Amino acid sequence: QVQLVESGGGLVQAGGSLRLSCAASGRTSSFATIAWFRQGTGKEREFVAAIRQSGGSTDYADSVKGRFTISRDNAKNTVYLQVNSLKPDDTAVYYCAASARFYLSLRVGYNYWGQGTQVTVSS
Numbered sequence: 001q002v003q004l005v006e007s008g009g010g011l012v013q014a015g016g017s018l019r020l021s022c023a024a025s026g027r028t029s030s031f032a033t034i035a036w037f038r039q040g041t042g043k044e045r046e047f048v049a050a051i052r053q054s055g056g057s058t059d060y061a062d063s064v065k066g067r068f069t070i071s072r073d074n075a076k077n078t079v080y081l082q083v084n085s086l087k088p089d090d091t092a093v094y095y096c097a098a099s100a101r102f103y104l105s106l107r108v109g110y111n112y113w114g115q116g117t118q119v120t121v122s123s
Helices: none
Strands: 002-009 010-012 018-024 032-040 046-052 056-060 067-072 080-081 092-098 117-122
Touching: 002 092, 018 032, 018 092, 018 117, 032 067, 032 080, 046 067, 046 080, 056 067
Parallel strands: 010 117
Antiparallel strands: 002 018, 018 080, 032 046, 032 092, 046 056, 067 080, 092 117
16 A cells, blocks of 8 residues: 655745655655645645656646755655745645656656645745
């Protein structure tokens, strides 16, 4: 049974930073891709960033490019999302997701999900 557990969320002022972590119960290297999504109150869930486990290719939503960085530590079975220059619009529950299959797009095909971690950015 695959489990993804997010941590690192919290309340931060605009311009601040956080590092979100996604710890997997199995080996992260067994997944094709691991990603972060987010969902704000009253909004649809949206893609944030993803990383391929083989090769390390990444993809970012335009709204976070240059501010967020996704990385992985396969020895710790953990994927990170460094979030900098936070804005109130970044307020959301952030979810980690994993895909066991390879897809050309890093934004689709996720069938394992964590419970989420809340990020709140005050102005």
